Amino acid sequence: MPAKVNVGLAIGPRRADGFHDLQTVFAAVDLFDTITVTPAVQTSLRVTGPAAAGVPTDHTNLAWRAADRLGLPVAITVDKQIPVAAGLAGGSADAAGTLLAVSRLRPGPALAPIAAGLGSDVSFALRGGLALGEGRGELLQPLDGPPLHWVLAAAEGGLSTPDVYAELDRARPAAVAPKLDERLLAAVAGGDPAALAPLLHNDLQPAAVSLAPHLNDTLAAGARAGALAGLVSGSGPTCVFLAADRADAVRLEAALGPHCRFARAVVSGVRPTVESLVVA
Ligand code: C5P
Numbered sequence: 001m002p003a004k005v006n007v008g009l010a011i012g013p014r015r016a017d018g019f020h021d022l023q024t025v026f027a028a029v030d031l032f033d034t035i036t037v038t039p040a041v042q043t044s045l046r047v048t049g050p051a052a053a054g055v056p057t058d059h060t061n062l063a064w065r066a067a068d069r070l071g072l073p074v075a076i077t078v079d080k081q082i083p084v085a086a087g088l089a090g091g092s093a094d095a096a097g098t099l100l101a102v103s104r105l106r107p108g109p110a111l112a113p114i115a116a117g118l119g120s121d122v123s124f125a126l127r128g129g130l131a132l133g134e135g136r137g138e139l140l141q142p143l144d145g146p147p148l149h150w151v152l153a154a155a156e157g158g159l160s161t162p163d164v165y166a167e168l169d170r171a172r173p174a175a176v177a178p179k180l181d182e183r184l185l186a187a188v189a190g191g192d193p194a195a196l197a198p199l200l201h202n203d204l205q206p207a208a209v210s211l212a213p214h215l216n217d218t219l220a221a222g223a224r225a226g227a228l229a230g231l232v233s234g235s236g237p238t239c240v241f242l243a244a245d246r247a248d249a250v251r252l253e254a255a256l257g258p259h260c261r262f263a264r265a266v267v268s269g270v271r272p273t274v275e276s277l278v279v280a
Pocket of ligand 1: 021
């Protein structure tokens, strides 16, 4: 299950239910968590891999909650490569992967409404690729566009999404309806990184940077290294840099490595894959 970045993110005022209407371009990238489920007497969860530290392994984990919604007890294993609380929707990827895997074991209800109820990014995680997201993120229109090359720069520590939204509301008391620049959508469809670079935008970035000021250093390091553009991914603290092509991304990955926890060249537009393994 792929991580996601937000290529553009426009946030409106806080709604009565506490969420914010938004307009975003979601792009799934090839940094994957792998979710395995097997039928069991009762649900359990094991988390392995480099990003496993601190991930809850009980019913509070979104993957466990996803299995509960489908009503089939399963043993879930998550191989966690996507950093936690990073603005990459890793927890949403795990929940969406659990929904896909459990429904492969036992076909059941439509997954989209269940995904929307689990979290704002779970609907996109179910489909991957490239999409325009509206509402609180759950209303999706697929977009077409060629793959683009990026570098993720993962920061030390995480940021709480509610804290970042609260900081946005504090610093920006008045907000208008969220509206992305039409040229951003055209540039994504055209797949020209040079045209897209000046249009990348994230309304949450000032709030994320004010809570984690060291992100300014990471963004500056990307600019010095010659990234076409850089921005905070979602609510952060991962920064994402646009590269001209694959070779440029590999070069940027090496240049950014010393300035963050780890840097990783990725390509956007990937989709989840589901495999069944029947043991005879
Ligand atoms: O939907 P999810 O559980 O991922 O949201 C986590 C938190 O992020 C929400 O409780 C809310 O504080 C904030 N949020 C928001 N508006 C959105 C998405 C998330 O205010 N569209």
